[in-house]
Amino acid sequence: MYSQRKNEKSSSESDDDYVPYVPIKQRKKQQMQAIEKKLGRTVATIKQEEEKKESTNDEEEVEEDPESSVGPNAHISLLDQHSELKKKAEAKKETAREKLLKEEEKILESVAEKKALMGVAELAKGIQYEDPIKTGWRPPRYIMNMPESKHEKLRKKWHILVEGDDMPPPIKSFQEMKFPKPIITALKKKGINKPSPIQVQGIPAVLSGRDMIGIAFTGSGKTLVFTLPIIMFSLEQEKRLPFMKGEGPYGLIICPSRELAKQTYEIINFYVKHLENDGYPLLRTALCMGGMAVKEQLDVIKRGVHIMVATPGRLMDMLDKKMINLDVCRYLSIDEADRMIDMGFEEDVRTIFSYFKGQRQTLLFSATMPKKIQNFARSALVKPVTVNVGRAGAANLDVIQEVENVKQEAKVVYLLESLQKTAPPVLVFAEKKQDVDAIHEYLLLKGVEAVAIHGGKDQEERSRSVDQFRQGEKDVLVATDVASKGLDFPNIQHVINYDMPEDIENYVHRIGRTGRCGKTGLATTYINKSIDESILLDLKHLLMEAKQKVPPFLSSYVSESEKYLDLGGEVGCSYCGGLGHRIADCPKLEAMQTKQAQNIGRRDYLANSSADW
Structure with a gap:
């Protein structure tokens, strides 16, 4: 009995001690599970985390085939996988681009002018004109009967972009525009035989009575687009009913600088004299600008004036003192309109609008007009065409643009080398008045026939210097930006930017003094590391756009705007038009906001001071 129990016990012990055979694969699995337990994570939790990560990132989600044991995309070809990944990348780019555009739209909206560019009375009474002014001019019948596709083909050929309803047709010759013979003769004397692209579309639009925004590169003949129609409208008015003493003007042209006003006045007088010599009625033109005796200007006005060319300051003064009125004025042209609004003349323009007694035809012209200014300007126009x-x-x-890296102290000496590049006449631009005087003095000491103009000189000296340079008596004109906008000097060979302007728009205007009317010109610009990076980036992109050589010094700068190209977007700032930055980094917008903030503080201080008194 005992032996039997003993045998059972020994057999049970041997059963407990028995360890069955475990395959290597199973043993490795057990070891892995033991390690995972030690780490406090299991295969299941890892899988759960991975699935959670994939669900939060839709763009990178990849569907796995449960039947596939080789890989998630084993059944899809590499080419198809590539195109699928490309589509996802494009979608990702698009969403980033849309997000950025929305942010920029908000910034532009926040800085947009809420107050329309209209007269005070018009704003107060809610006066709005629905239809453009009617004129007696019509295009030739055969041009009007042409299909729109033919007009569009002509615009495409001349690279003319148009916006607006009921666009007048483009016309290829001055004869077809119905200008009288003396005007055609005068144009030929100036060497103008056929209209430039802006004139092909712009003159018919103005003659039709349409409000217009005209944008074209410097030297493209914008001045004739508004001067020739104003002469024809004034002639029509004089023939119907002669102007009485103290009456007028019928047409008003506003220019931002005295030099530009004087030049426009001389252009109008040139064509008016040709009409008078051919037996047409005499048209009187008045020039109203600072630096001239008011008495001289009043003498012309008292006899009755048809056309007035003015600068904002003197015009405001004369309107305020009731020396002139705009009762019969029906034509208003603002040259370099964006610069005028930018320079702070916006309130002056709004005040000038208040002196009009009826509807007017309004024209705005410039070579540089960002969307911000265009949108704002449209509020003053009736069914405008752009x-x-x-x-x-x-x-x-x-214009061939050359950019050179020159140290600040070496600029004056290097100037003589740059002058050797071409024959005279040459224009030298500097930012500061003292720099203009220093350069002028240095050139005179070196025997160079030079003259200088800037805002600190009196008008008589400025006019004399410009006339001497224009007539070829002097070889070099040294100037600040007063000479950069709209001035037309014949045969300018070379423009030298002694320093880079603070605004890329000023650079465009400066170099535009050469390469005019189809001729080739040269522009040399001195830059160095002291110049603000945003201006250098704008310059770099402007050179690239014009397919000009970009120096290595400038190539090393990379902008956020360039990175934006990777998202399939367009470079450029929607506020100022600069190509090297976006609106979020716009130095011009930043400067404007800083100025506004300073003015608010100043106004509060002045209000408190007056309250204390």
Whole structure:
């Protein structure tokens, strides 16, 4: 019995001690599970985390085939996988681009002018004109009967971009525009035989009575687009009913600088004299600008004036003192309109609008007009048409742009080398008045026939210097930006930017003094590391756009705007039009906001001071 129990016990012990055979694969699995337990994570939790990660990132989600044991995309070809990944990348780019565009739209909206560019009385009474002014001019019948596709083909050929309803047709010759013979003769004397692209579309639009925004590169003939129609309208009014003493003007042209006003006045007088010599009625033109005796200007006005060319300051003064009125004025043209609004003349323009007694035809012209200014300007116009030749703010392609890295202290000496590049006449631009005087003095000491103009000189000296340079008596004109906008000097060979302007728009205007009317010109610009990076980036992109050589010094700068190209977007700032930055980094917008903030503080201080008194 005992032996039997003993045998059972020994057999049970041997059963417990028995360890069955475990295959290697199973043993490795057990070891892995033991390690995972030690780490406090299991295969299941890892899988759960991975699935959670994939569900939060839709763009990178990849569907796995449960039947596939080789890989998730084993049944899809590499080419198909590539195209699928490309689509996802494009979608990702698009969403990033849309997000950025929305942010920029909000910024532009926050800085947009809420107050329309209209007269005070019009704003107060809610006066709005629905239809453009009617004129007696019509295009030739055979041009009107042409299909719209033919007009569009002509616009495409001349690179003319148009916006607006009921666009007047483009016309290829001055004869077909119905200008009288003396005007055609005068144009030929100036060497103008056929209209430029802006004139092809712009003159018919103005003659039709349409309000217009005209944008074209420097030297493209914008001045004739508003001067020739104003002469024809004034002639029509004089023939119907002669102007009485103290009456007028019928047409008003506003220019931002005295030099530009004087030049426009002389252009109008040139064509008016040709009409008078051919037996047409005499048209009187008045020039109203600072630096001239008011008495001289009043003598013309008292006899009755048809056309007035003015600068904002003197015009405001004369309107305020009731020396002139705009009772019969029905034509208003603002040259370099964006610069005028930018320079702080916006309130002056709004005040000038208040002196009009009826509807007017309003024209705005410039080579550089960002979208912000265009949208704002449209509030003053009735069913406006926009005629654009090339990108607003683009450099003239007839100008060869050379950029040189010159140290600040070496600039004056290097100037003599730059003057050797071409024959005279040459224009030298500097930012500061003292620099203009220093350069002028240095050139005179070196025997160079030079003259200088800037805002600190009296008008008589400025006019004399410009006339001497224009007539070829002097070889070099040294100037600040007063000579950069709109001035037309014949045969300018070379423009030298002694320093880079603080605004890329000023650079475009400066270099536009050469390469005019289809001729080729040269522009040399001195830059160095002291210049703000945003201006250098704008310059780099402007050179690239015009297919000009970009120096290595400038190539090393990379902008956020360039990175934006990877998202399939367009470079450029929607506020100022600069190509090297976006609106979020716009130095011009930042400066404007800083100025506004300073003014608010100043106004509060002045209000408190007056309250204390």
